[in-house]
Each structure stands twice: as structure tokens, then as C-alpha cells.
Amino acid sequence: MKKLRFRLEDKARMFVNYLDYYLFKLTHFPKRLPEINKIIVIELKYMGDIIVTTPVYSAIKKKFPSAKIDVAVPNGMEDVLYGNKKISKLLKQKAKYRIGCTRVGVLEPKGYYLNRKTRPSKWQHKVFDNLDVLKTIGIEVTDPKLELYINPEAKKSIQNKLTREGVKNKDKMLIIHAPPQHKTHQWLPERFAELANILSKDYKIIFTGAKKDVPIVNNILSKMHNKAINFAF
Numbered sequence: 578m579k580k581l582r583f584r585l586e587d588k589a590r591m592f593v594n595y596l597d598y599y600l601f602k603l604t605h606f607p608k609r610l611p612e613i614n615k616i617i618v619i620e621l622k623y624m625g626d627i628i629v630t631t632p633v634y635s636a637i638k639k640k641f642p643s644a645k646i647d648v649a650v651p652n653g654m655e656d657v658l659y660g661n662k663k664i665s666k667l668l669k670q671k672a673k674y675r676i677g678c679t680r681v682g683v684l685e686p687k688g689y690y691l692n693r694k695t696r697p698s699k700w701q702h703k704v705f706d707n708l709d710v711l712k713t714i715g716i717e718v719t720d721p722k723l724e725l726y727i728n729p730e731a732k733k734s735i736q737n738k739l740t741r742e743g744v745k746n747k748d749k750m751l752i753i754h755a756p757p758q759h760k761t762h763q764w765l766p767e768r769f770a771e772l773a774n775i776l777s778k779d780y781k782i783i784f785t786g787a788k789k790d791v792p793i794v795n796n797i798l799s800k801m802h803n804k805a806i807n808f809a810f
Contacts, residue, residue: 591697591699598694601694605691605692607693610674610715611673611674613641613644614641614644614645615644615647616637616641616645616647617648618630618633618634618637618648619648619649619669620648621650621651624654624657626703627658628725629702629703629704629723630707631723631725632708632721633707633708633710633711634646634661634724635721635722636716636721638663639716640711640715640716645665646663646664646665647664647666647667647668649668650667655667656728656731657725659726659727659728660726660727660728661724674692675691676711676713676714677694678694678706678710693713704723708721738808744781749779749780749781750780751781751782751783752783752784753772753783753784753785754785755769755790755793755794756789756790756809766793766797767800770797770798770800770801773803773805774801774803777801777803778803781806782805782806783806783808784797784798784808785809786809786810787809788810790809791809793809794807794809795807
């Protein structure tokens with residue numbers, strides 16, 4: 578019965594999204610795309626959501642090589658985009674021409690402030706949700722890839738910490754960031770411990786986290802019978 582209910586809920590959600598999309602098309606007549614010289618990308622979520630926007634910047638720069646790309650992110654998330662040379666500034670401002678995603682929920686805002694928005698699609702990776710937005714202004718992407726760059730000072734600091742923990746250059750490492758941004762996303766510590774025990778046969782396991790995450794990581798480590806490194810501080 579649960580599977581049937583979930584299938585019915587998915588179909589109802591898709592019906593609402595398609596209905597909303599075509600109502601949008603009927604009430605928002607196409608506006609000619611202006612000359613593009615400055616673009617702002619707004620992603621007010623957190624690390625994972627910001628990382629999967631990185632293929633967008635490459636695609637925009639390929640289509641509009643002379644345009645400046647500014648990105649708005651929450652406070653504290655700026656380092657996720659460190660070193661990305663396609664980005665000019667990290668900020669937020671009013672935009673004259675707006676494109677965006679189709680919302681997936683029934684009660685969420687539907688984006689009627691946009692000039693163009695994406696056609697609803699079946700479930701897919703968030704990378705492709707983001708790239709679908711670009712299709713509304715004629716940008717096609719055939720080879721998307723994520724991009725992350727490392728601050729040299731941060732790299733040196735981490736290398737020193739790894740050396741103190743006995744990790745060698747030849748060692749294979751696996752990083753686990755267990756604490757979520759929202760408690761509803763928290764996986765059980767017993768399952769993290771079980772997974773880490775299995776993976777520790779082939780990898781050096783390293784747990785990461787901020788100061789507020791220390792109790793969560795310590796709880797996981799207390800349930801493990803193999804060694805792992807604690808980088809939550």
C-alpha cells in the first residue's frame with residue numbers, strides 16, 4: 578500500500594508541476610533576452626547544493642565569455658567556491674532578467690517572478706536540474722563536471738594534521754561528514770559506525786565537522802571497533 582501511495586503522490590506532484598508550468602507559459606509572454614554582460618546566480622542553501630551548481634558557471638562562461646558572474650550564497654559558505662576563476666564576486670543584488678527551477682512541492686512558491694523557468698521533469702540529479710535552467714536561454718551542456726579549488730593555506734594545514742595522525746601519501750583516504758545541516762537529515766550513528774568499519778579495511782577513515790558537531794562524531798566513533806580519525810573541532 579505504501580508503494581502505491583508513493584506512486585500516486587508522485588503522479589499528483591508531477592500533474593501540479595506541469596499544470597503550473599503551462600499556466601506560467603500562458604501568462605508570461607516571452608521577453609527577448611537582453612545583451613548579457615553581468616549574471617548573478619543565487620543559491621541560498623548549503624555545501625552540497627552549492628557544489629552541484631559549479632557546472633553552471635562553466636556553461637555560462639562558455640556561452641557568454643565576456644560576462645561577469647556574481648554568486649550569492651549564505652554567510653559561511655563562501656569558501657566552497659574559493660578559487661573558481663569563472664566567478665567575479667560573491668554577493669546578492671536585484672536582477673533585471675530572471676530564470677529559475679520549477680519547484681517540486683505542491684505548496685512551495687512557483688516562481689511567477691521569473692522571466693523564464695524550466696519545464697518539469699522526472700526525478701534526476703540536482704546537477705541536471707541546475708543545467709535545465711540554462712536551457713531556457715539556449716545554453717546546452719554536454720559534459721558537466723563539478724569544480725572545487727583548495728586554498729593553499731588550508732591545504733598545508735590539513736597535510737600537517739594528516740601527518741600527525743600517521744597518514745602517508747600512499748594511503749587511500751575516505752572522508753565522512755556525518756552531521757547534516759538539518760536534524761531531519763541525520764542518519765543513525767550506528768549505521769555510520771557500521772559503514773565506517775567496513776570501509777576502514779581499504780581506507781583511512783576521517784570524520785569531519787565543526788565544533789558544534791563534535792558530540793555527533795564522538796558518538797559514532799564510540800560505536801566503532803576499527804580506528805578512524807576525528808577532524809571535528
